[in-house]
Amino acid sequence: MAEPFAVKDCALLTISQGERAQNLRELRDRIRSVHPGSIYHHFWGGLLRPVFDDPEYRNDFAVWASRGLHDIRLAERLAIVDPTSFAILEDLRQELLEVVEERLEESEFVPWPKPTSSFFFSGRRSWFSIPSAG
Numbered sequence: 001m002a003e004p005f006a007v008k009d010c011a012l013l014t015i016s017q018g019e020r021a022q023n024l025r026e027l028r029d030r031i032r033s034v035h036p037g038s039i040y041h042h043f044w045g046g047l048l049r050p051v052f053d054d055p056e057y058r059n060d061f062a063v064w065a066s067r068g069l070h071d072i073r074l075a076e077r078l079a080i081v082d083p084t085s086f087a088i089l090e091d092l093r094q095e096l097l098e099v100v101e102e103r104l105e106e107s108e109f110v111p112w113p114k115p116t117s118s119f120f121f122s123g124r125r126s127w128f129s130i131p132s133a134g
Contacts, residue, residue, distance in 0.1 A: 014045065019121040023110045024069065027061075027119055028100045034121050036089035039096070041123045043083040059083075060119075061096065068113035074103045 017038050021027035031039070042060035057063045057079045066075035077099050086092040104110070 014041070014122045017121040017123055021119040021121075022115070023112050024071075024074070024100060024104055024107070025110055027064075028097060028104065030119075030121060031093060031096050031100065035123065036093065038121045038123045039089055039093055040083075042121070043081075043092070045122075064117075064119045068117040068119060069111045070113075071103070071111060074099075077103065 017034060019030045019034055019038075021030050043058075045060070055063070057066060057075060059078065059081070061081075062075045062078035065071050065078055078096070081092070081095055081099065083092055086095065
């Protein structure tokens with residue numbers, strides 16, 4: 001007897017973590033405390049979004065540094081952080097903090113983006129529809 005037909009689907013939804021950064025100091029502070037899943041999302045989530053261009057930067061932190069802060073030097077440094085080089089997310093968090101701290105030490109002032117260009121921390125949750133047994 002053949003198996004009954006079942007529809008299976010997966011939806012990936014981005015959910016706000018309730019944290020945002022309006023400048024580089026705030027970004028540093030939020031990176032220290034945000035859930036590690038949010039850091040994971042901001043490195044890998046872009047690969048799941050449908051895009052039709054070739055983005056210059058592959059992680060959301062670098063994109064925001066470039067577009068929001070207009071800090072190309074920081075964007076380049078964030079862009080070369082390779083998340084696959086870290087066995088655990090806490091080590092990736094530390095690397096991000098080091099990059100941001102280094103840039104803060106170099107800068108005489110902390111740039112502020114437009115209020116509409118804040119960095120919003122988010123994450124993903126997955127829901128899978130599972131066929132019911134009855």
